[in-house]
Amino acid sequence: MSEELLLSVTPQETRVAIIINGVLREILIERQRARGLVGNIYRGRVARVLPGMQAAFVDIGLQRSAFLHAANAVPKIDDRVSRGVDGGAVPDIKLLVREGDTVVVQVLKDPLGSKGARVTTQLSIASRYLVLLPGSSRVGISQRITQPSERERLTQQVIELSTQLDVKAGFIVRTVADGASVESLKSDLLFLVRSWEVIRERLNSNDVGLLHEDLPLTLRTARDLVT
Numbered sequence: 001m002s003e004e005l006l007l008s009v010t011p012q013e014t015r016v017a018i019i020i021n022g023v024l025r026e027i028l029i030e031r032q033r034a035r036g037l038v039g040n041i042y043r044g045r046v047a048r049v050l051p052g053m054q055a056a057f058v059d060i061g062l063q064r065s066a067f068l069h070a071a072n073a074v075p076k077i078d079d080r081v082s083r084g085v086d087g088g089a090v091p092d093i094k095l096l097v098r099e100g101d102t103v104v105v106q107v108l109k110d111p112l113g114s115k116g117a118r119v120t121t122q123l124s125i126a127s128r129y130l131v132l133l134p135g136s137s138r139v140g141i142s143q144r145i146t147q148p149s150e151r152e153r154l155t156q157q158v159i160e161l162s163t164q165l166d167v168k169a170g171f172i173v174r175t176v177a178d179g180a181s182v183e184s185l186k187s188d189l190l191f192l193v194r195s196w197e198v199i200r201e202r203l204n205s206n207d208v209g210l211l212h213e214d215l216p217l218t219l220r221t222a223r224d225l226v227t
Contacts, residue, residue, distance in 0.1 A: 014217045030217035037107040037117055039126075039214030042066075043203060044119070046101040054093045057116070058105060061209035064116035068105060070096060072120035104203065104211070125195055125212070129177035129185055130158070132192040136170030144175040157182050161189050169196070 006017040016028040030036060042060035046068075049056045056073070057065040070093040097103060105119035125132045139158050141151045154173045161182070162171070167189065177185065195212070202211045 016217060028217060036110050037062075038110055039107065040210060041104065041106045041123060041125075041199060041212040042119070043205070043208055043211050044103050044105050045208050046097045046099050046103060049093060049097060049099055051092065051094055054090065056093055056097050058103060058119060059208050060105065060117070060119070061207070062111070062116065064111055064114070066105065066107070066117045066119040067115070068097070068103070068119050068121070069093075072108065072118075072122065073097060073103075074122075104199075124172075125192055125199075126174075127188045127192050127195075129174055129180050129188040130192060131172040131174060132189075132196060133170035133172065134196055137168075138170045140170075140172045142173060142175040142177075145173070145178045147178075150178060154178075154180075154185075157185055158189070161186050165189070165193070167193055169193075 002021055004019040006019065008015040008017075013029060013031045017024060018026040018028075044058040044060040044066065047057045047059045047065050054070040056068045058068050060066050070090045073093065073096045074090060103121055104123065105121055106123050107117045108120050109118035111117045121135070123134050125134075139155050139162075141155060145151055145154070154177060158171050158173060161167075162169075171189070199211045
């Protein structure tokens with residue numbers, strides 16, 4: 001299988017085309033004056049709870065309040081028992097947030113028209129080889145890494161590094177980590193931990209607003225797609 005990336009950068013916008021076996025599969029566009037918000041992390045305040053919609057509106061410092069559905073406000077599966085949330089059913093939004101609550105959320109979907117951004121409390125911070133999950137305690141592996149021995153190696157190395165460095169978070173091992181050295185994994189893990197520490201320090205402010213901004217399209221492409 002052949003894969004190509006075509007990159008076009010102008011003062012107005014950046015475009016990335018993904019071509020697989022000669023067929024255009026995807027086009028990504030980012031305009032310089034209106035960069036997307038997906039991946040950004042905000043300190044917000046619950047402005048309104050809507051029980052009938054199982055959702056809440058959250059002020060994150062933008063023109064329109066963000067939309068938080070109950071399904072995106074519950075803890076990760078492996079943390080539900082300790083938080084008293086039963087297995088699969090999504091609990092009542094009134095049990096998860098109240099008006100005036102401070103919440104840390106991440107943008108899942110950009111604002112569109114009259115609708116604000118869609119957000120989640122299930123945070124994730126991506127780097128080259130790993131994704132940090134602050135609200136979790138598990139280690140997952142990309143399904144595209146298929147060799148059982150490599151899956152086991154990566155899982156054990158990330159668990160050992162987390163234990164050695166006393167990291168209280170979960171991780172997802174990305175596809176590009178296939179064959180990565182323990183030194184590369186450690187460097188990536190430390191970068192993510194430092195990034196999360198910076199976010200936590202910014203939480204000391206009482207203001208709603210941006211805590212962490214994801215990379216621009218060109219750097220995200222290099223991080224996520226270039227092997």
